Amino acid sequence: ICPYLYKLKLNSKTLLIKPTWDQRWFHLQYVTQTVEVESADSQKAVAEMQSKNAILQEQLTVQRQLLRELETQLHESQRTCAQLRTQILVYEGEMERAQGQLEAEMQNLEEEKNRVIEEAFIRAESEMKAVHENLAGVRMNLLSLQPALRTLTCDYNCLKRQVQEFPFMLDKAITEAKQEICQVISEVSSTNQELLRKYKREMNLRKKCHNELVRLKGNIRVFCRVRPVSQEEQDSADAKTMLSFDSDDDAILYLSNKGKIMTFELDKVFPPHATQEEVFQEVQSLVTSCIDGFNVCIFAYGQTGSGKTYTMEGVADDPGINQRALRLLFSEVTDKAPDWDYKITVSMVEIYNETLRNLLGDTPTEKLDIKMNPDGSGQLYVPGLTEFTVQSPEDINRVFELGHMNRATACTNLNEHSSRSHALLIITVCGFNTATGNRTQGKLNLVDLAGSERIGKSGAEGSRLREAQCINKSLSALGDVINALRSKHAHVPFRNSRLTYLLQDSLSGDSKTLMMVQVSPLPSNMSESVCSLKFAQRVRSVELSSASSSSRRHENSSTSSSPTHDSLDSPPVTPVPLPISRASSAGSTLSSASRTPSSSRRRSQSQLSTGTLRTLRGGLWET
Numbered sequence: 007i008c009p010y011l012y013k014l015k016l017n018s019k020t021l022l023i024k025p026t027w028d029q030r031w032f033h034l035q036y037v038t039q040t041v042e043v044e045s046a047d048s049q050k051a052v053a054e055m056q057s058k059n060a061i062l063q064e065q066l067t068v069q070r071q072l073l074r075e076l077e078t079q080l081h082e083s084q085r086t087c088a089q090l091r092t093q094i095l096v097y098e099g100e101m102e103r104a105q106g107q108l109e110a111e112m113q114n115l116e117e118e119k120n121r122v123i124e125e126a127f128i129r130a131e132s133e134m135k136a137v138h139e140n141l142a143g144v145r146m147n148l149l150s151l152q153p154a155l156r157t158l159t160c161d162y163n164c165l166k167r168q169v170q171e172f173p174f175m176l177d178k179a180i181t182e183a184k185q186e187i188c189q190v191i192s193e194v195s196s197t198n199q200e201l202l203r204k205y206k207r208e209m210n211l212r213k214k215c216h217n218e219l220v221r222l223k224g225n226i227r228v229f230c231r232v233r234p235v236s237q238e239e240q241d242s243a244d245a246k247t248m249l250s251f252d253s254d255d256d257a258i259l260y261l262s263n264k265g266k267i268m269t270f271e272l273d274k275v276f277p278p279h280a281t282q283e284e285v286f287q288e289v290q291s292l293v294t295s296c297i298d299g300f301n302v303c304i305f306a307y308g309q310t311g312s313g314k315t316y317t318m319e320g321v322a323d324d325p326g327i328n329q330r331a332l333r334l335l336f337s338e339v340t341d342k343a344p345d346w347d348y349k350i351t352v353s354m355v356e357i358y359n360e361t362l363r364n365l366l367g368d369t370p371t372e373k374l375d376i377k378m379n380p381d382g383s384g385q386l387y388v389p390g391l392t393e394f395t396v397q398s399p400e401d402i403n404r405v406f407e408l409g410h411m412n413r414a415t416a417c418t419n420l421n422e423h424s425s426r427s428h429a430l431l432i433i434t435v436c437g438f439n440t441a442t443g444n445r446t447q448g449k450l451n452l453v454d455l456a457g458s459e460r461i462g463k464s465g466a467e468g469s470r471l472r473e474a475q476c477i478n479k480s481l482s483a484l485g486d487v488i489n490a491l492r493s494k495h496a497h498v499p500f501r502n503s504r505l506t507y508l509l510q511d512s513l514s515g516d517s518k519t520l521m522m523v524q525v526s527p528l529p530s531n532m533s534e535s536v537c538s539l540k541f542a543q544r545v546r547s548v549e550l551s552s553a554s555s556s557s558r559r560h561e562n563s564s565t566s567s568s569p570t571h572d573s574l575d576s577p578p579v580t581p582v583p584l585p586i587s588r589a590s591s592a593g594s595t596l597s598s599a600s601r602t603p604s605s606s607r608r609r610s611q612s613q614l615s616t617g618t619l620r621t622l623r624g625g626l627w628e629t
């Protein structure tokens with residue numbers, strides 16, 4: 007567009023060349039127009055034209071501005087267009103590359119697909135073949151099962167018929183069985199009668215055999231247990247042991263004393279390594295015999311610290327004879343149920359300075375007495391003695407705890423006190439045979455004796471002296487009683503101490519006694535060990551004499567097997583094991599009863615209870 011207006015002055019006329027926009031050809035075309043300049047009209051027209059021209063000039067300026075902007079935009083667009091073209095080229099290149107990759111990938115996938123299809127086809131073919139084979143097998147099975155199915159169906163029908171008939175058959179069978187059972191019951195009851203008769207006969211035979219065995223073995227046994235050297239003692243110079251054992255004979259103990267070898271023969275010797283279980287194995291037949299109605303006493307004898315309490319009570323994780331005995335009694339009576347109904351009761355007693363204390367009572371310091379039972383049975387009894395019925399091992403633990411607690415409350419120093427007092431655990435087993443109506447009663451007395459050392463020699467005074475005298479008296483009395491029993495003396499001096507008086511029932515008649523002599527292995531305890539072993543040997547040696555010779559010896563000698571721990575007024579024992587007839591020369595303590603000649607023996611016999619007299623007439627050692 008060229009909006010210029012050209013004016014040509016020709017004389018008085020003006021030629022106007024006016025631009026006009028030709029739409030058809032998209033360009034300006036100039037229209038010539040001749041105007042009269044000089045005229046007012048022409049001048050007016052010229053003025054108009056000029057103003058129009060000015061407007062057009064402005065428009066032209068605007069259009070030019072617009073044109074420049076458009077040109078700038080055009081350039082911009084052209085540059086963008088060039089960039090886009092370049093980008094398009096890059097994209098096209100990338101697209102070509104991607105397409106190439108895609109095609110390659112597609113080809114790979116195609117190949118993979120073909121391979122997988124081929125494999126799947128092969129697998130499917132083989133599986134199909136296997137399935138076909140299975141199918142053929144199943145078909146074959148089906149063919150073979152069909153006859154079995156027919157048989158089963160047949161059986162089922164048969165069973166169904168039987169089930170329908172069963173109630174009638176059952177009724178018939180029950181009636182027949184009832185008749186048979188009635189017949190068998192009557193047969194069994196007659197067989198039972200026969201068995202009961204045989205059982206009673208066997209029981210009598212057993213009792214006779216037992217008596218014979220007791221007569222042959224003797225019902226007073228003496229065992230010896232040597233305690234081990236303790237850890238503390240092992241480091242001392244005194245640790246060397248003077249004791250040795252016979253590997254071929256477990257009843258022999260050798261003691262080397264001042265260059266001499268002394269030999270002691272007992273019923274059994276337990277070396278230091280013997281366990282609580284091994285010791286109990288040897289005493290368990292004695293324990294169980296109280297279930298059959300026998301009275302049993304087991305004593306632990308020896309100097310302080312020789313292991314008496316260890317053997318009888320043991321330690322928490324390795325209990326001694328007391329606990330093991332109760333547990334064994336429980337298991338035995340449980341085995342005998344329901345034919346036998348048993349009741350086990352337990353008492354605990356302490357004898358200190360010849361005074362009896364009830365360890366399970368409410369007032370353990372209260373003194374008890376031993377009296378003749380007023381029921382006329384001739385039995386001794388202890389009024390006020392507490393008896394606990396025990397039914398389980400837990401009950402046993404409770405009883406032991408109570409006993410220990412009461413023992414500890416009654417003294418200031420328990421260890422010292424226990425060394426100076428006798429502790430008795432008395433277990434009574436009462437049985438009732440529900441089939442025969444027979445009744446039995448046996449008593450097991452487990453006694454941890456006071457220390458047997460020669461306390462008198464150390465110059466004890468005051469309360470220690472009294473303690474020593476009491477211990478000495480009761481141990482001497484025990485020795486005298488055992489001696490009298492084993493020698494089958496007519497009079498047994500039970501009344502000489504509380505201990506023997508309390509145990510009278512359990513020491514006489516067909517009772518059984520075991521003396522466990524405890525020995526320390528240390529050389530410093532050697533003289534006490536010799537005393538204890540001599541006592542043990544002497545007690546045992548009485549049995550070696552026959553009944554007749556023993557009674558003759560009793561008449562002619564003043565022998566006692568009382569322990570040779572020196573009594574306060576007796577000389578020390580010579581360190582040689584003496585036969586019983588020579589033991590008297592060693593100065594053993596004698597009770598007045600065992601020294602009594604026949605006249606006073608007759609008197610003391612008449613004072614005995616009727617029960618004891620009955621036993622004496624029947625013979626001390628037989629039922």
Ligand SMILES: Nc1ncnc2c1ncn2[C@@H]1O[C@H](COP(=O)(O)OP(=O)(O)OP(=O)(O)O)[C@@H](O)[C@H]1O
Pocket residue numbers: 232233234236278308309310311312313314315316317421424425426456457524
């Ligand atoms: N066979 C043994 N095995 C292991 N240790 C034992 C054995 N015998 C005894 N002892 C130990 O020796 C020590 C003394 O034993 P114990 O207390 O039983 O002697 P005691 O003769 O009862 O003494 P006391 O007369 O003072 O009561 C304890 O420590 C005990 O554990």
